[in-house]
Amino acid sequence: xxxxxxxxxxxxxxxxxxxxxxxxxxxxxxxxxxxxxxxxxxxxxxxxxxxxxxxxxxxxxxxxxxxxxxxxxxxxxxxxxxxxxxxxxxxxxxxxxxxxxxxxxxxxxxxxxxxxxxxxxxxxxxxxxxxxxxxxxxxxxxxxxxxxxxxxxxxxxxxxxxxxxxxxxxxxxxxxxxxxxxxxxxxxxxxxxxxxxxxxxxxxxxxxxxxxxxxxxxxxxxxxxxxxxxxxxxxxxxxxxxxxxxxxxxxxxxxxxxxxxxx
Amino acid sequence: xxxxxxxxxxxxxxxxxxxxxxxxxxxxxxxxxxxxxxxxxxxxxxxxxxxxxxxxxxxxxxxxxxxxxxxxxxxxxxxxxxxxxxxxxxxxxxxxxxxxxxxxxxxxxxxxxxxxxxxxxxxxxxxxxxxxxxxxxxxxxxxxxxxxxxxxxxxxxxxxxxxxxxxxxxxxxxxxxxxxxxxxxxxxxxxxxxxxxxxxxxxxxxxxxxxxxxxxxxxxxxxxxxxxxxxxxxxxxxxxxxxxxxxxxxxxxxxxxxxxxxx
DNA sequence: TGATATTGTCTTACGCTGTAAAGAATTGGT
DNA sequence: ACCAATTCTTTACAGCGTAAGACAATATCA
Numbered sequence: 001x002x003x004x005x006x007x008x009x010x011x012x013x014x015x016x017x018x019x020x021x022x023x024x025x026x027x028x029x030x031x032x033x034x035x036x037x038x039x040x041x042x043x044x045x046x047x048x049x050x051x052x053x054x055x056x057x058x059x060x061x062x063x064x065x066x067x068x069x070x071x072x073x074x075x076x077x078x079x080x081x082x083x084x085x086x087x088x089x090x091x092x093x094x095x096x097x098x099x100x101x102x103x104x105x106x107x108x109x110x111x112x113x114x115x116x117x118x119x120x121x122x123x124x125x126x127x128x129x130x131x132x133x134x135x136x137x138x139x140x141x142x143x144x145x146x147x148x149x150x151x152x153x154x155x156x157x158x159x160x161x162x163x164x165x166x167x168x169x170x171x172x173x174x175x176x177x178x179x180x181x182x183x184x185x186x187x188x189x190x191x192x193x194x195x196x197x198x199x200x201x202x203x204x205x206x207x208x209x210x211x212x213x214x215x216x217x218x219x220x221x222x223x224x225x226x227x228x229x230x231x232x233x234x235x236x237x238x239x240x241x242x243x244x245x246x247x248x249x250x251x252x253x254x255x256x257x258x259x260x261x262x263x
Numbered sequence: 264x265x266x267x268x269x270x271x272x273x274x275x276x277x278x279x280x281x282x283x284x285x286x287x288x289x290x291x292x293x294x295x296x297x298x299x300x301x302x303x304x305x306x307x308x309x310x311x312x313x314x315x316x317x318x319x320x321x322x323x324x325x326x327x328x329x330x331x332x333x334x335x336x337x338x339x340x341x342x343x344x345x346x347x348x349x350x351x352x353x354x355x356x357x358x359x360x361x362x363x364x365x366x367x368x369x370x371x372x373x374x375x376x377x378x379x380x381x382x383x384x385x386x387x388x389x390x391x392x393x394x395x396x397x398x399x400x401x402x403x404x405x406x407x408x409x410x411x412x413x414x415x416x417x418x419x420x421x422x423x424x425x426x427x428x429x430x431x432x433x434x435x436x437x438x439x440x441x442x443x444x445x446x447x448x449x450x451x452x453x454x455x456x457x458x459x460x461x462x463x464x465x466x467x468x469x470x471x472x473x474x475x476x477x478x479x480x481x482x483x484x485x486x487x488x489x490x491x492x493x494x495x496x497x498x499x500x501x502x503x504x505x506x507x508x509x510x511x512x513x514x515x516x517x518x519x520x521x522x523x524x525x526x
Numbered sequence: 527t528g529a530t531a532t533t534g535t536c537t538t539a540c541g542c543t544g545t546a547a548a549g550a551a552t553t554g555g556t
Numbered sequence: 557a558c559c560a561a562t563t564c565t566t567t568a569c570a571g572c573g574t575a576a577g578a579c580a581a582t583a584t585c586a
Contacts, residue, residue: 012467019471031554032562060544072545073564081544133445133501134457137464139472146479159485161511168512171438172431179434182396194397201400204275208282209402216409222422238396248424249431256519294583295533323573335574336535344573 009079017083018090018138035076037067042077043087047124050088054185055126058085089130090138096120098147106154107254113151114173114250117144121177125185128178132170155261165257172253176246183238194238272342280346281353281401298339300330305340306350310387313351317448318389321348352393353401359383361410369417370517376414377436377513380407384440388448391441395433418524428520435516439509446501457501 016022017039045066050058060071060081067073078084097116100109121128135141148169152162187193205212213220235243279285280302308329313321323334323344330336341347360379363372384391398404411432415425450456468475476483498506 011463015464015467015471021471029554030561031552032560033552033564035563037563059542061542069563070565071543072566075545076563131445131449133442133449133505134460137468142475142479142482145482149481149485153481160507163485164508164511165515167439167442167505167508168435168515171435171442171508171512175434175438176430179396179430182394186394186396197397200274201278204278205400208278208284212405215402216405218412218416219405219408222412222426242396242430244423245427245430245434248427249434252428252431252519252523253516254519255522256515256517259518259522260515292583293533294531294581296535296581298534300534322571324571332534333536334572335537338574339534 009083013079014083014086015137017078017087018136037069037073037077039077039087041067042074043084043091046084047088047092050126051124055129058126085130086136086138089127089136090140092120092124092127093138093140093144095123096140096144096147098143100147100151102151102154106151107258109151109154110148110169110257111250111254113148114169117173118177118180118246121174122181122184125178125181128174128181132174155257157261161260165260168253172249173246176242176249179242180239180246183236183242186238187236194236272346276342277346277349278400280341280350281399300332300336300340302340302350304330305337306347306354309347310351310355313389314387318392321389348393349399349401352390352399353403355383355387355390356401356403356407358386359403359407359410361406363410363414365414365417369414370521372414372417373411373432373520374513374517376411377432380436381440381443381509384437385444385447388441388444391437391444395437418520420524424523428523431516435512436509439505439512442505443502443509446499446505449501450499457499 020039042063046058046063049062049066060074063084064071064074074084078087097113100113102109130136145166148166149162152165155162157165183194186197190197209215283302305326309321309326312325312329323337326347327334327337337347341350360376363376365372393399408429411429412425415428418425420428446457449460453460472478
């Protein structure tokens with residue numbers, strides 16, 4: 001996963017695009033051909049490609065082709081690919097709900113929010129490749145932050161603990177969502193099911209590390225009583241396991257918040 | 264971050280390399296020139312490049328150059344780049360300690376382990392780009408899993424909860440380490456300090472969203488009383504903040520484990 | 527000793543990437 | 557009719573992983 005730093009290029013220009021403030025409010029009627037595309041159509045096409053085939057399939061040529069243009073035509077609308085990714089990133093976050101019911105308490109609300117965020121990330125796994133370190137600062141990203149902080153504010157905790165908890169939730173949810181998304185796509189990408197994958201490797205493992213059970217007794221014991229029990233769900237084994245880790249991990253973190261709160 | 268799936272190519276060949284079992288124990292004295300490199304020298308050179316300049320600078324040509332060879336010379340030792348990354352991945356994990364003192368209880372031990380893992384990831388941030396979904400299954404990766412499970416086994420919990428907790432810890436620690444590493448490298452890569460970065464954007468923000476405080480009242484309020492207080496530490500503001508999030512989030516998760524344990 | 531088979535390494539080549547530079551085509555204002 | 561502005565295309569460059577083929581070095585066998 002290559003960390004993609006937000007906003008390579010002129011920050012002002014990027015922000016104007018993110019918040020859709022045309023740089024020059026006049027001058028939108030001069031000579032020259034009318035633009036055949038808009039920022040939104042370009043961003044939308046790029047999002048479709050990233051959703052369908054992943055971030056590594058997102059090329060300027062591919063986006064251009066989807067819009068019946070060449071790659072270079074896009075540079076009329078967008079300064080470079082890095083900014084395009086920022087715009088995609090902020091655009092999809094509009095999918096996240098903002099109005100969670102606080103009537104049933106912070107725990108129910110944050111649980112719902114976390115589930116929605118995890119679903120969001122698994123719908124758009126490429127979003128996880130955008131660095132969180134220096135945020136994009138678009139309107140929809142800000143709305144997501146505002147939403148989680150508003151829910152956590154119900155805990156009665158101070159601002160700094162709330163920011164730490166929000167960061168912790170993001171770390172956990174992003175990691176869980178990434179694993180869920182990767183287990184899901186692993187079959188599509190490699191064409192090998194979890195069962196096949198494990199079957200082949202466990203055979204080679206015995207050949208290559210005959211002393212495995214002695215060297216790693218606990219994971220051997222834990223593996224034997226958990227791995228590849230027949231499961232009823234329609235999910236692959238690993239995906240079901242990843243989903244369980246999310247559910248249980250989330251509950252554990254909420255318990256931890258409760259402890260912090262009542263201390 | 265592009266998810267890199269482990270073991271593209273023949274799984275058996277990859278496992279033999281990971282566990283350093285030469286495919287053919289005989290036949291190591293035939294005609295032809297003697298090999299000038301070894302798997303280890305190649306993997307080591309690749310790790311150095313990834314550590315120094317990041318995963319996106321890791322190219323076969325770059326590794327070859329560091330060893331005074333061409334890119335193609337490496338294919339004598341390694342089937343392809345994907346397998347090279349698997350070998351790098353498992354190799355560096357040997358840095359993780361395995362013998363944590365359980366005398367002071369699981370909480371102290373897991374706290375130490377988590378800190379070590381976070382440090383490990385920030386030393387080798389490229390490791391975070393290797394997918395966790397289908398593990399590499401090398402000896403050192405297995406040792407890391409065995410270690411964390413051995414510590415968590417001290418909680419007295421059942422295997423499945425322990426696996427969920429271990430997964431939760433990995434998700435959280437990876438996310439925290441990634442943010443720490445990215446805040447650290449953001450300055451090097453972009454040449455812009457956190458303060459400059461924020462100064463520019465907050466100015467443009469006022470221009471582009473004059474109603475920001477009304478639209479996002481809580482993050483406005485929370486921001487005002489926390490952001491960019493002068494800090495004494497040698498860390499950048501964001502890095503110190505990311506480190507705080509790790510420390511507090513870890514404590515919170517450990518509290519959550521305690522709750523699960525005593526329920 | 528000379529031939530042969532085997533192996534390490536290099537060169538070349540292909541299709542992909544982001545985007546700089548330059549030119550063609552289209553349009554509105556004068 | 558001309559000009560200036562704007563959209564869009566073409567071409568080009570250096571980088572990527574790696575397939576194919578050539579070449580050089582070496583140990584074994586006749």
